[in-house]
Each structure stands twice: as C-alpha cells, then as structure tokens.
Amino acid sequence: MSYLLQPHANDCEPNNSSKILPTISEFHTTFDVEAMKSIETGEANQEEGVFLTWKDLWVTVSNGKNGRKPILEGVKGYAKPGQLLAIMGPSGCGKSTLLDALAGRLSSKIKQTGNILINGHKQALAYGTSAYVTEDDTILTTLTVGEAVYYSAQLQLPDSMSKSEKKDRADFTIREMGLQDAVDTRIGGCGSKGISGGQKRRVSICIEILTRPKLLFLDEPTSGLDSAASYYVMSRISSLNQKDGIQRTIIASIHQPSNEVFQLFHNLCLLSSGKTVYFGPVSAANKFFSSNGFPCPSLQNPSDHFVKTVNKDFVQDTEKGLAGGLSTEESIHILAKLYDSSEINHQVEKEIAQIIERDSVSMVNGSHANFYTQCLILTRRSFLNMYREVGYYWLRLLIYGALALSLGTMFFDIGSSSESIQARGSLLVFVVTFLTFITVGGFPSFVEDMKVKVAFK
Template sequence: MSSSNDQVSIPMSQRNINGLPKKTSKDVKVFTEGAVLSFHNICYRVKVKSGFLLGRKTVEKNILTNVNGIMRPGLNAILGPTGGGKSSLLDVLAARKDPHGLSGDVLINGAVRPANFKCNSGYVVQDDVVMGTLTVRENLQFSAALRLPTTMTNHEKNERINKIIQELGLEKVADSKVGTQFIRGVSGGERKRTSIGMELITDPSVLFLDEPTTGLDSSTANAVLLLLKRMSKQGRTIIFSIHQPRYSIFKLFDSLTLLASGRLMFHGPAQEALEYFASAGYQCEPYNNPADFFLDVINGDSSAVRLNREDQDGKANETEEPSQGDMSLIEKLAEFYGNSTFCREMKVELDQLAGGQKSKKGAAFKEITYTTSFFHQLKWISKRSFKNLLGNPQASIAQIIVTIILGLVIGAIFFDLKLDSTGIQNRAGVLFFLTTNQCFTSVSVVELFVVEKKLFIHEYISGYYRVSSYFFGKLLSDLLPMRMIPSILFTCIIYFMLDIFRAVGKSQNHCVLALVASVLQHSPIWLYDVPAKNI
C-alpha cells in the first residue's frame, strides 16, 4: 500500500475506469438549492457494562471517532460493514442520539440546528412503522392531521396527501390496507413508500432513511432509490445508510461516505471513489460491483487487497490474525484519507460553513415542539385506535369468546348454590375466581404498549403527539372497551347462572351465622340450627 504521507490528487475526468458517469457542471446546478448539512469532529462514545454484579466493569467504547463531512442536496449514502457506525452517524445527524457521550457540531447551512430539527426533518426507520389495519390514505391523513398546523384547512391537507400519493405512485393502493400478520396488504415496496410519504407530509428539506432497501428484493429496492433520486432533484437533501447496494443503485449516489469501526475511510463524490482507492493501491476488478469492492477492501478479504499485500511483501502474510490485520488496514485507510486532497478540501469548506459558529452542547436536544393541541391529538389517536380495533377483530373476538367459555365453565361447576354452609363456601370460591379473572386479564394491557412500542417511539420523537395524549387516547378507545366488555359478559354469566346474591334480605342473618359456623368448625356450639360438626 502507498505511504500514508503521500498526498492524494484525483484528476477530474468525465468518466472513470469502470464507466461510472462523472458529475458535470449541469449536474451541480441541479443541487444548488436546499439545505446543506455539515458535521464537524463528531465523536460518540457509549459505556458498556460487562461481568456479574460484584465484578461488574464499565468500559467506554468508541462508536464514532472524529467524523467530518458535508451533505448537500442530492443522494448522500453512508456505506460500511456491519457495526461500522452507519446507523449511529445517521442518528447523530438527525438529532436522535442521546447527547451523553456525544461531542462535535452539526450545522444546517452554517447555522446551529434548530431545537425542533427532529420534528421538522423526515426520518424513515429501517422497520416500517405504519398502522397495518389502516389504509395508505388513512396513514397519511393521520400524519397530516398531527404534523401540519391547524391553520391549514382539510381541503389543503387532502390536496397535499393526494399530491404525495401521486408522486410516490400509490394511486392504485391508496385505499388498500397496509397489512398485518393476519391481513394481506400492500407489497413491501408500497409499504416502504407509505413510510416515506408519512415523512414527506411536512415537506422537509432534509430526509433521513435508515437502510431503506432492507427486506426488499433487488428490483423493488432499485425502484425505491429511483424514487429518492427524483425527490433529490427537487432540491431535497436525502441522507441514508445502506448495506451492499447493487451497481444500478450505486450509480444513483451523489455523495458517498465510507465508515469502518467508526472511522472515516472516504467522503466525497461517489463516482470518484474508485479512482481514490486505485490511487491508494486497490484496483477494482472488471465487472465487480464498486460497493462490494469497497466493503471487501475495508474488510481486508478482497483479491485486490491480497494482490496489494503480495506486491509489497513479495508474498501473502497468511500467519497474521484477521482481526489485527483488519484493524491495521482500517487505520492505514483512515490515515491515508486524512492526508488526501478530498479531506483537505472538505476541511476548508467546513471552516467556511462554520464561520466560527459552534453549537452549544445539547442545543439540538431540547424539548419536542408540537404543532397541534392536546385535545386535537387525543381526538386523532382515539380515532386511529378505534379503527385499529375494528380493523383487527381477531384478537378482540377471540378474547370475548374465551371469556364467555370461561364464564360458562365456572357457572357449570358452581351451578345451583344452596343457602347453607356449603353454599357459603362455594360463593367464596366464586368470588375468588371473579377477582382472579379480573386481575389476570388486566395484565394483558402491557402487551398493547409492547406491540406498538416502535410505532410510539418513532411518532413521539417526530413530534406527532405528547405522551399524555397517546396514553389517554389508548385508554379511551382501546383499553376501556376491551376490558369492560369481557368483564361485563363474564360477570353477567356468573351472576345469572349462580344467582349469587339470591334473597339477600331474607337470608342475610342465616348467611352470616353460617359463615361464622364455618370458621368455628371445631366448636361444639349450635348456631341457628346449623351444627358446626357438619360443616
């Protein structure tokens, strides 16, 4: 490999050695408008605890180390091996990482990120978190109702929804349910586009996506990236992490950021990355996918790396441990990039963008701002929860059927209770079953919040609603109906089958005395003609 002190100079040409098209002046003009996101000396550390209670140790682990870069309007891809820090960098840029252990500055057009940046920007998570029992249009309406200001009329909101549906190509499935485990819904690509559409409701200038091609076949993934490419040409800055894209997807990238072990391997125009690695001594084989080639080089297991080692050492060093070899290779690549013209030119641009302005610690992590009021949020959360309850009747119907069967079984066991000491004991048993049933059926409430955990976290961070609005909305439209109806059915069945409180007024004294006699089983006293020895 070339010396790390050499200065790397990449000549500008119209087309690189693998036939990838270069950016021209016309292409640059397309991306002159929009938000420019810059990040300066980003470092992120987490504390990892290991061992047992007494011998537990806390170790600091570096996730990101001195990461710098500029993301302009266009497609900005973050590529790297698993565990390289792609998602962590994406969350840091989107202001969705815990500020503890985080240092550095993230600026928008040279200014500090606003406090509600996470609410104004769009963020599409890796796992599509949309309500599957609702249609595509209903999901978009929910996002529009809570994220757009109330000053907008319903007609204006519906116009924006229709426009997004048309831009995303969702006209045919606009009124189809997204789909759940029990309901057949739209395809994976249409589900991903629905998630993107929910974030486009606010027309954000910056859109973040965490591995948008996960779970999609190659053709669908290509269609999703083509959609993002069209949106980026409208002046929108799109930043996303991706894992092993195909060649047709890689050609769409405008900017490429390569990360490995939290360190920057390359940051610059995507179509110049091959020449950069060629200048470092790593030649891409013909007909090889550039994205796969970059990952192979970073992981140290490509033929280009082996050939490079043979050229330097005369033969491959097969006795070297892979982990040590990979780490040394990553350090060499990181140092080589630090001495390259790409890095020097980027730092000059970063200094110009910063202009001496540094963000205060935690400035972008203030409280979330909400567009709508508490009662407006409560209304729409209750409405969606009730639709979800009606749209997924399997669970609710099954719970009601189980409650009815359990009530009939208990009623058959304790049927025809007598007004004697045995009847008193049986009534105590019935009351025990009633209490136990009500207590244990209420435990299943926790499952409701666990199932919707990812959906709630994403929507809460994005500023859809308050925690209190979500809680009371679920309480009114989901918890109360699903707890009250089964309880009423169970209690009515038990009451009318057993007639628990029959003739309470007439037999009150008899019941009390019989209960006392049952306690005093070994007493020789006769109470109200009920011998204790017979109890």
C-alpha cells in the first residue's frame, strides 16, 4: 500500500505489474493523504473557500437535422479549496467545454443539463470571487507589465480603495507571480520585442487574481510554453495560497503536462469523448490503470500514458489489456466501466454528497470601479497605447501634416471669384470624405481593445 502514500505520481509501473485491484482501505488512505497534503500546505481553513461540485452534467450542441450531439455525457466531480484539479484528455474530449460549463461561460446555443453547485447551492458565480484565465494572452502589447496590471487594478477594484491601496495590490500581485524584475518591460508582440511567453501567461494570471478570487479557472495555462516555463508558471499558481493566505479552488484544463507539472495537482479528471474515464487523486491514477491491465511503461510520463491510452483519434498499436490485444475504443470502454464500479468512484460520490450537505454561505457580489472612473481609466490607457503605437499615431500624424501642407499650397490665394467658391466647395468635400474614410484606420485598435474587454470582462 505504500504506493498510495506517495504524494506524486511519477513512478510508472512495469509492464508485468500485478492486476490485483486495490483494496477499499487503500483508496480510503489515498483520500486521507490528499487531505493531509492540503493541511500541510496551509489549507486547513477550507470553510473560507469555494466548494464546487457537478453531477450528471450533460452538454449538447445542435447537429442540424440529426438532433443534438453530446460533448459531455453525465460527468461528475468536485473541486475543493486549497487543491488543484487537472482536467486532462486528448484533443476534442471536452476539456474546455467542461471548464466553460463550470465557469458559466457556455454559449446560449449550447444546451446544458445537470447540477453544478457552488458551496452546496445552485447559484451564479459572483463578481470578484471567481476568475477565468483564457488560453490566449490578450494584453495590450504597448504597455509595460506594471502598467497592464495597474490599469486593470484601477478598473476592477472598488472605488472604496484609494489609488495607493490599488497600487500596493498591483505590486503585491506582481511579486506573487515573480514578475518584479520585468515590471518596466513592455509586453511586446508582433514586430516588437517584449517579455517571454511564460511571463505573458503570468501577467494574464496577475490581472485575474487582482480581486483575490477564491475560484480560479485556467484554460491550457501551459499552452505554447516549454517544459521549464510550464513548471515555473504552474508552481507559482500552486504556491498562491501560501503567499496571500486565500484558500483558492483551482481548476485547470491541461493538455500535456510534464512529470513535474503533473505532480503539482491533487486530483485528476480524465476525459475521453466526453465521458469520465477517471476522477480521483493523482497519486492513485497510476495504480488504477496498472491494476486494470494498462500499466505505464518504465521511464514514461504517467500523464502521457493516460492520455495515450484513451486517445482514439489515431490508429495505434493495440494495448495489452485484460484480454490481450484491445483496440483503443475497447480500452476506453473497459476503463470507464471499471471506474464506474470502482471503490474510488464511490469515494468521489461520497465526497460530493458531503460537500453538498455541509453548511455554507452564499457567494456575495464584489464591486468594481464606477462607470465614470472606468471611462477615465480606459481613455487614459487608450491615449497611452496610441502614443506608443508608431503606425497608429505618429505615422498618421505625419500623413495628416503632409496632406494639410499639400492642400494649403494648392488652394493658396485662390481669390474670391465664382470659380474660387467652387474650388472651396471641392476642398471641403475632399476633406470631409478623407476624414470619413481615414477613420477606418482606427478599426484595428478598436478590435484589439474589444479582445481585451471580452477576455477580462
């Protein structure tokens, strides 16, 4: 039973591992170990956090004349304060859909059924208590790290806080994510050098945790990052609770974590074609696969093995499972069926029931800056963005100056005859037409601002 007492799932089972199913006491030990890990990392005061549960969750989309197509099929699970939950699976398995469903971000065209409870109640996520970090880093590239975070602090934090308090909150958040050395460096983008991809991801996280949310959603937080940057980003996220004392519930959809990143998570939700193949402690996942005939090969990352086993998108070599050679679809079906009847699934259902029954308070909406303050801050940020954008501001100013000089030279001293009246009319028509069409040049900047608004609304 010593395998379950290990906090990390980095020891792969050899191919000739035993196929004896884990005992009930072993699974109880696993859940006890995960609880002890939470306490050891300063997570004992869980009543202060947000408990999230979902059960029999179905998500379907219209499939034309063929009815509706399911994306998620009766999934269940939970997320507790002070713990990190990893949602994994092959591409198209429903990871981002599950994350969006839990965060209340699904489109109105998508139908959702089932129960999603926050602290045991069916309620909407309150402003300031939850945050969602998108896969793409949507940040104004002309701003520095400090400016991006500080402007967001002025917009998101309430007017009851003074400017100095907002500045202190922004500085503290920057230090939380280890960005103090890059505070005066511009974000950068296409055609302009700036901070690295890992730093951009941490800036996005900084902006979202300014309100001190107790529930944090992350969509592919390590996408596009190398192994070292991925680990640094996730380790910073996992250590947030120790730095500000807030018992955060963190849920992340992640595609291909390294072994070190995988060890940072407490629980794993493994999906395949919208179905749950495994939900439970990370430390028990490897034994679950091994005991059911799908052992992880030696020297292979367990997370890679799990995803490979349930990925039916490509033609693979048959797995040597319970009955010899099996196709991937057969392997998925066997694992899902065995999980449904496993003791660890019963423990998950018991955990969900206990979370629903516990006494919890409803979430209270926070406040942000008023409309006047937001308009003032956004105008100031827009002017700074245009001032630093050479192609948008200075080049257009040069064109306007050259055009004004040319028109002034052409229509200089035209007299006061009847022909001059017609010439002045032509000049006015040209100027009005030019100003009308030149405003199209501001459309790219508008689109950029709209992306930022949608990402951080």
